[in-house]
Each structure stands twice: as structure tokens, then as C-alpha cells.
Amino acid sequence: KKQLASRVNTLSPSTTLAITAKAKEMKAAGIDVIGLGAGEPDYNTPKNILEAAYQSMQDGKTKYTPAGGLPQLKDAIIDKLKRDQGLTYTRKEVLVGIGAKHVLYTLFQVLLNKGNEVIIPSPFWVSYPEQVKLAEGTPVFVEGTAAERFKVSAKQIRDAITDQTKAIIINSPGNPTGMIYSKEELTAIAEVCREKDVWIISDEIYEKLVYDGKEHVSIAQLSDDAKDRTFIINGVSKSHSMTGWRIGYIAGDEEVVGAMTNLASHSTSNPTTTSQYAAIEAYNGSQDTVEVMRKDFESRLNQAYPKLSAVPGFDVLKPQGAFYLLPDVQEAVKKTGYANVDDFAQALLTEAKVAVIPGTGFGSDTTIRLSYATSIDQLEEGIARIDQFVRDHW
Numbered sequence: 447k448k449q450l451a452s453r454v455n456t457l458s459p460s461t462t463l464a465i466t467a468k469a470k471e472m473k474a475a476g477i478d479v480i481g482l483g484a485g486e487p488d489y490n491t492p493k494n495i496l497e498a499a500y501q502s503m504q505d506g507k508t509k510y511t512p513a514g515g516l517p518q519l520k521d522a523i524i525d526k527l528k529r530d531q532g533l534t535y536t537r538k539e540v541l542v543g544i545g546a547k548h549v550l551y552t553l554f555q556v557l558l559n560k561g562n563e564v565i566i567p568s569p570f571w572v573s574y575p576e577q578v579k580l581a582e583g584t585p586v587f588v589e590g591t592a593a594e595r596f597k598v599s600a601k602q603i604r605d606a607i608t609d610q611t612k613a614i615i616i617n618s619p620g621n622p623t624g625m626i627y628s629k630e631e632l633t634a635i636a637e638v639c640r641e642k643d644v645w646i647i648s649d650e651i652y653e654k655l656v657y658d659g660k661e662h663v664s665i666a667q668l669s670d671d672a673k674d675r676t677f678i679i680n681g682v683s684k685s686h687s688m689t690g691w692r693i694g695y696i697a698g699d700e701e702v703v704g705a706m707t708n709l710a711s712h713s714t715s716n717p718t719t720t721s722q723y724a725a726i727e728a729y730n731g732s733q734d735t736v737e738v739m740r741k742d743f744e745s746r747l748n749q750a751y752p753k754l755s756a757v758p759g760f761d762v763l764k765p766q767g768a769f770y771l772l773p774d775v776q777e778a779v780k781k782t783g784y785a786n787v788d789d790f791a792q793a794l795l796t797e798a799k800v801a802v803i804p805g806t807g808f809g810s811d812t813t814i815r816l817s818y819a820t821s822i823d824q825l826e827e828g829i830a831r832i833d834q835f836v837r838d839h840w
């Protein structure tokens with residue numbers, strides 16, 4: 447009777463959240479820890495958004511909304527997709543959920559039957575495989591090597607497709623890689639998906655965080671066919687520094703989104719009403735702060751990147767988007783005498799007092815992930831501590 451359901455047997459807690467929690471615990475105990483683990487912007491939510499949320503509460507907008515989200519918020523999202531991607535969607539093709547994470551969870555629940563395969567390029571965001579497995583699907587990993595800038599090719603995807611393949615995931619800009627797929631790369635991938643008739647799940651949560659004049663392209667923009675088979679996943683968490691508000695959305699096939707809305711009506715009901723009003727302002731209000739934050743991230747990256755590259759035994763590709771650095775630390779791990787990146791990251795936390803995430807949870811056992819969503823002082827101090835730690839143990 448006391449046994450847990452088998453579906454959670456292999457479920458492990460998100461490594462990102464686990465290390466971040468441990469670092470917070472150490473901080474609370476008075477230990478001076480530099481947190482480079484976090485997956486969220488360090489700015490407060492912009493003021494106009496806070497005010498819109500407060501106003502909605504004052505106006506008594508504190509009740510249930512339709513399960514799939516307020517029509518006004520869907521319209522704001524539809525306008526955003528038109529403005530930024532030039533894509534047209536109807537309200538029935540949009541669902542607002544409890545963050546992009548839960549929207550993805552619901553999508554896998556309605557899309558997958560037992561044994562259906564989902565192709566996941568690695569390194570990947572930790573939750574994709576777990577969510578696929580929770581829907582009784584099978585994650586199929588395709589490796590994006592450092593030599594290929596952590597990206598996978600259309601050919602690799604073609605080779606991985608079987609008659610059980612239901613969907614592929616594209617996450618660009620990517621977590622943890624920070625890489626961006628070009629229009630040409632996406633065009634080739636979309637063509638394979640058309641040929642083999644598989645869905646495309648395009649996680650664009652880092653859309654607004656692109657650097658060096660790079661451009662975010664959604665695979666859905668590339669052709670009518672690509673649009674029809676793509677689910678765009680996005681939200682306000684990273685673009686508007688609203689991780690705690692828990693608002694994300696999907697735009698795509700009406701039948702699938704309809705099934706998701708049904709499922710939401712029996713599982714979550716609507717995402718928090720106040721958060722939805724905040725998100726309306728995020729999308730309809732001034733976008734100036736989005737650009738201010740983007741520029742700030744870019745300047746942190748430009749300051750941190752050369753310093754991290756100078757750490758002995760660290761091999762770092764310069765990211766093009768998101769807010770992570772993913773150095774290959776194989777040599778440093780070996781020269782400092784640790785068995786693997788997990789032990790190395792653990793030692794960085796307990797000895798050097800810097801929280802970073804080992805790549806293992808992202809399907810990469812030679813890297814660690816550092817987030818630069820923190821002040822430049824903290825970032826520089828964190829990298830200096832890592833540098834010192836590696837030199838001391840070399």
C-alpha cells in the first residue's frame with residue numbers, strides 16, 4: 447500500500463533546483479556562497495508589470511478565469527507572435543499555463559502514447575526527458591558535440607527517427623548550451639520533419655536573450671508546413687524576469703491545444719489570475735526593460751567569458767544567447783584529481799563556495815554550467831574562486 451507509483455520510481459529531483467537549494471541553505475547558515483547555479487534573471491519584475499498586477503487585484507479580478515487563460519492574455523500573446531515572428535494564431539490555438547515547464551508537461555501528456563519516441567538533442571534542459579517518461583514516452587538522445595557547437599544536424603535527426611518518433615525538441619537559444627540554431631539549420635531540420643511527419647516542439651523561452659547581433663528565428667516561421675507541425679513554447683519567465691509568476695504558453699495545432707485545455711481544466715484550472723494580468727502588461731506594455739536586461743546580460747557575458755576561458759583546463763565556447771556558460775572541464779577535473787564533474791562541482795560548492803551545476807543532468811558528463819544571471823561583482827568573484835581552486839589543486 448505504501449509503495450509509490452512506478453512512474454515516479456526513476457524520477458530524480460531537478461539537479462538545478464537541488465544545487466540552488468543547497469547553496470541557499472549554506473547562505474542561510476551564514477556561509478559566503480556565490481550562486482552561479484540559478485536559472486533565473488536576477489532583476490525584479492519591471493514596475494509597470496507589478497503595478498498592473500496590483501491594479502487588477504484592486505479591481506477585484508481575483509477569481510477563476512477560463513482554464514486555458516484569459517481571452518485578453520491570449521490576444522496579447524497572439525499580438526506578440528504576430529509582432530515578433532510574423533505568425534498568425536487564433537485563440538483556440540493558444541493555451542496559457544503554469545509556466546513553460548507545465549505547458550510542456552501537459553503537451554507530452556496529450557501527445558504521447560506508451561513507447562512513442564521524442565528526439566531530444568543533448569545537452570538538454572533537464573526536464574525534457576523526465577516529462578517524456580512521465581507521459582510513458584521514450585526519450586531518444588541525439589548528441590550535439592562541442593565541435594558542432596552543441597547543435598545537432600538534420601542528418602542526425604533523420605537517422606534517429608523511427609516509426610515510433612512522435613516529435614523532436616528544438617530549444618534555441620538553448621539551455622544549457624547558449625547556442626542558437628541558424629535559419630539554414632532550422633530549415634534543414636524542418637524539411638526532415640516534413641518528410642518523416644513528426645511534430646516539432648520549439649522551446650523559445652530564451653528568445654529575447656540573444657547577443658552579438660544574433661537573431662532568434664522560430665522554426666515555425668520557415669514555411670506553412672513548419673508552422674502547422676510546430677508547437678511554440680514560450681512565456682514571460684526569462685524575457686520579463688517573471689519566473690515566480692508562472693506564466694507560459696503554447697501556440698500550435700488547435701486539436702492538440704484543445705486537448706491540453708481539457709486536461710488543464712481537470713488538473714490545474716487557470717494559471718493564477720493576478721499573474722495573467724501581469725503577463726498582459728508584459729506583452730502589451732513597453733518592451734524597453736526587456737532590451738535593458740538583454741544588454742546587461744550581454745555585457746556580463748563579455749566580461750565573464752575571457753576570465754572563464756583563462757581558467758586552466760577549461761575549454762569554453764562563447765554562447766550566443768540565454769544566460770549560461772558551459773565550459774568543458776574534462777582536463778581540469780582530471781588534473782585536480784576528481785573522478786567526475788559531479789564530484790568537481792560538489793567540491794566547488796563546499797570548498798571554493800561557488801555553486802555551479804554539473805553537466806550530468808543535462809546529458810553532458812564533461813561540462814559544468816554557470817549562470818551569469820547575477821551581478822558582475824558576484825560573477826567575477828565566483829570565477830576568481832573557481833580559478834584559484836583549480837590552480838591550488840592542479
Ligand code: PLP
Nearest residue numbers: 485545546547571621681683694
Ligand atoms: N525551457 C527551458 C529551456 C528552460 O530553461 C526553462 C526554465 O529554466 C523553462 C523552459 C521553464 O520556464 P518556466 O519558468 O516558464 O516554466
